[in-house]
Amino acid sequence: MQFLALIYGTEGQDDVDMQTxxxxxxxxEAEANSAGILGGGNAxxxxxxxxxxxxRQGQAEITDGPFAETKEQLGGYYLFECKDLxxxxxxxxxxxxxRYGTVxxxxxxxxxx
Amino acid sequence: xxxxxxxxxxxxSGQLLSSLMYLCRDxxxxxxxxxxxxxxxSMQWSKQTLPDNPGAWLHTVAKRxxxxxxxxxQTQANLRSLHSLGTLSEINTESVPQEFSEQxxxxxxxxxxxxxxxxxxxxNQQAQVAxxxxxxxxxxxxxxxxxxxxxxxxxxxxxTRAKKKIKxxxxxxxxxxxxxxxxxxxxxxxxxxxxYNESYSAFxxxxxxxxxxxxxxxxxxxxxLSLLPNAEVLGLAALLLLHHARSPARQSSDAGYIPLxxxxxxxxNSAALNQGRALLDKALRLNQPGPYQIQAAISALHAQxxxxxxxxxxxxxxxxxxxYKINPSPVVELxxxxxxxxxxxxxxxxxxxxxxxxxxxxYQPYYAARAELxxxxxxxxxxxxxxxxxxxxxxxxxxxxxxVKKRNHLLSQCPD
Numbered sequence: 001m002q003f004l005a006l007i008y009g010t011e012g013q014d015d016v017d018m019q020t021x022x023x024x025x026x027x028x029e030a031e032a033n034s035a036g037i038l039g040g041g042n043a044x045x046x047x048x049x050x051x052x053x054x055x056r057q058g059q060a061e062i063t064d065g066p067f068a069e070t071k072e073q074l075g076g077y078y079l080f081e082c083k084d085l086x087x088x089x090x091x092x093x094x095x096x097x098x099r100y101g102t103v104x105x106x107x108x109x110x111x112x113x
Numbered sequence: 114x115x116x117x118x119x120x121x122x123x124x125x126s127g128q129l130l131s132s133l134m135y136l137c138r139d140x141x142x143x144x145x146x147x148x149x150x151x152x153x154x155s156m157q158w159s160k161q162t163l164p165d166n167p168g169a170w171l172h173t174v175a176k177r178x179x180x181x182x183x184x185x186x187q188t189q190a191n192l193r194s195l196h197s198l199g200t201l202s203e204i205n206t207e208s209v210p211q212e213f214s215e216q217x218x219x220x221x222x223x224x225x226x227x228x229x230x231x232x233x234x235x236x237n238q239q240a241q242v243a244x245x246x247x248x249x250x251x252x253x254x255x256x257x258x259x260x261x262x263x264x265x266x267x268x269x270x271x272x273t274r275a276k277k278k279i280k281x282x283x284x285x286x287x288x289x290x291x292x293x294x295x296x297x298x299x300x301x302x303x304x305x306x307x308x309y310n311e312s313y314s315a316f317x318x319x320x321x322x323x324x325x326x327x328x329x330x331x332x333x334x335x336x337x338l339s340l341l342p343n344a345e346v347l348g349l350a351a352l353l354l355l356h357h358a359r360s361p362a363r364q365s366s367d368a369g370y371i372p373l374x375x376x377x378x379x380x381x382n383s384a385a386l387n388q389g390r391a392l393l394d395k396a397l398r399l400n401q402p403g404p405y406q407i408q409a410a411i412s413a414l415h416a417q418x419x420x421x422x423x424x425x426x427x428x429x430x431x432x433x434x435x436x437y438k439i440n441p442s443p444v445v446e447l448x449x450x451x452x453x454x455x456x457x458x459x460x461x462x463x464x465x466x467x468x469x470x471x472x473x474x475x476y477q478p479y480y481a482a483r484a485e486l487x488x489x490x491x492x493x494x495x496x497x498x499x500x501x502x503x504x505x506x507x508x509x510x511x512x513x514x515x516x517v518k519k520r521n522h523l524l525s526q527c528p529d
Contacts, residue, residue: 001283084285085235086293107283 002039002108003080003088008072009101011046024096032078037091041078072101079108118158122151123329125168126251127336131223132172133179138286140230140276142182144248150175224249225288225340228333232301233284240275241304242311247272249336250329260311260326298341302349302405305333309353327357338392347396348406354389355412358382370511374421386416407436426455443472451482459489477506481516488523497523 014021025043032038050066066073075097082088085105092103126147133143150171164170231244243261246252252260258268278284289297309330334350362376393409411432418424430452437445446469454462463486466479473479480503487496500520507513 003283082283084287085233085283086285086287086289088283089235090290090293107281 001082001084001088003082003085004106004108005041005078005080005088005092005095006074006104006106007076007078007095007097007101008070008104009075009097010072011075013100014097015100021096028094028096031094032080032091035091037080037082037087039079039081041076043076044074047073075101115155115159117163118155121163121167121171123251125171127224127227127249128168129172129175130248131227133175134227134286135223136176137179137183140248140279142179142186146179146182147171147175149178222288222340224336226286228301228337229288229297230279230284230286232297232304233279234297234300235282235284236275236278238304238307240271240278241300242307243268243272244275245304245333246308246329249333252329298343298345301337302345305330305337305349305353306405308333309356324360327353327360331357344396344399344401345403345405347392347399348403348409351389351392351396352405352409352412354385354392355409355416358385358389358416364511370509370515372515373415378419381416389413390416402435404436404440407432407439411436424455426452426457430456443469444476444478447473447476447479447482451486454486454489459486462486463490475506477503477508477512479503480506484519493523493527497527 016024029038029041047066050064052063052065052067054061078091078095080088080091082091085107088105092098092105095103097103129147129150130140130143133146134140137143153174154167154171158164158167228245228249231248232241236244239261243257246257246260247254254269254272255265257272258265261268279286288294308326312324312326312330331350331353334346334353337346338350358381359373359376361382362378362380363371365371389409390413393406393413396406396409411429414425414429414432430449433445433449433452437449447466450462450465450469453465466483466486469479480499484496484499484503487493487499497520500516500523504513504516504520507516
């Protein structure tokens with residue numbers, strides 16, 4: 001099963017400096033890669049770069065800012081390839097930001113034909 | 114007859130459902146099949162006498178219904194189940210065998226899988242409780258709705274949503290891996306504990322008596338004990354037995370609530386107390402302390418005291434302090450403060466209690482305990498105020514009556 005791990009946190013509120021955090025993420029990715037469960041992932045530019053688009057009556061409305069103003073913002077994601085939710089949660093708990101932010105885990109929807 | 118049938122359903126439900134899950138891995142289908150089998154049993158058994166082994170009868174019929182359902186729904190997963198079913202065993206769908214022993218369909222690991230799935234922390238706690246009562250205890254949605262003072266529709270939606278999440282979110286039907294076991298087990302034990310607790314808090318207007326919930330919780334704890342006897346499982350089973358042993362003394366003949374300090378201890382169920390103590394001893398020997406063992410130890414200290422005054426309050430206070438280290442909640446702090454008072458430190462206890470007000474302002478036992486302390490400190494006006502708040506916060510009639518009586522007694526002692 002594929003799971004998306006959405007990493008939320010308050011920007012600029014990491015519990016270690018950026019350099020240390022990057023090193024921790026590197027270690028995490030190496031471990032996840034060698035376990036063969038990492039299907040991809042990226043960090044996102046800060047929320048100040050977000051632009052939202054919605055099309056209404058055929059017109060694209062473009063607004064500055066995220067879809068929703070929240071205390072914690074989406075800062076990155078991983079795609080996991082895991083046996084079940086338990087395994088995905090175990091890997092999600094190893095994401096460095098999980099210890100001060102929140103990781104939301106969602107299964108990728110499968111369309112059966 | 115109807116009652117006998119209900120009893121059988123409840124007693125066998127967990128086993129039956131988990132053995133059906135073993136065949137199809139689909140909780141909805143398994144439940145539907147069992148439901149159909151139960152309906153057939155209700156019709157057939159009310160006309161005839163009960164079969165020799167009703168559990169086996171239900172199992173065979175449910176299995177047959179399940180196969181029908183698998184054949185009807187042509188999804189890939191179900192066809193796979195159907196295929197493996199054929200190789201698993203020869204199933205005679207035409208006749209019901211007369212002789213069938215328990216071992217034929219009891220798969221302990223399957224029940225463990227079922228309970229771990231129902232109590233998965235990815236489900237909200239209410240859903241965990243409802244699913245457990247539905248699948249392992251065999252209570253009907255209507256009964257669960259009544260016990261939790263909600264409508265049948267709302268409860269049914271809650272259960273449906275939970276089952277959908279199990280299916281869609283990738284919650285596997287399995288016993289957790291070793292490294293996840295402690296956390297997952299504590300989620301199972303919490304559900305059992307909550308079911309037991311509910312039997313004490315919400316007992317207005319319901320046909321499912323609170324005793325039923327308490328007994329279901331004890332049954333679940335015994336089930337866990339037989340499947341996974343580790344220290345905290347022993348601790349929880351001991352706690353429930355030790356606590357439930359007091360229930361005959363908790364209610365007076367006119368249905369009034371009697372607090373621990375005024376209970377007639379001769380009414381306590383000594384068999385249950387002994388059983389609880391034995392389990393606790395066994396747990397403590399494993400040397401893996403945990404919150405349920407600590408609470409059971411506190412209960413055991415109450416059980417061994419001949420009355421309220423001679424209770425070993427100092428020991429109880431120490432136990433609450435160690436419980437607080439593991440489980441730092443204001444309710445544990447409240448118990449810490451109360452046991453401090455009975456150890457002889459009234460003023461210190463009152464200061465401690467006073468500092469907890471903000472966190473416990475919606476908690477009835479806080480104000481009841483505070484009133485008791487204010488009485489001891491001879492501040493009757495303050496005690497009346499605390500009792501008034503406790504009365505407002507009380508969730509059940511007999512407890513409320515008790516508090517009102519106590520307040521009125523104080524009012525009669527105050528000159529103005």
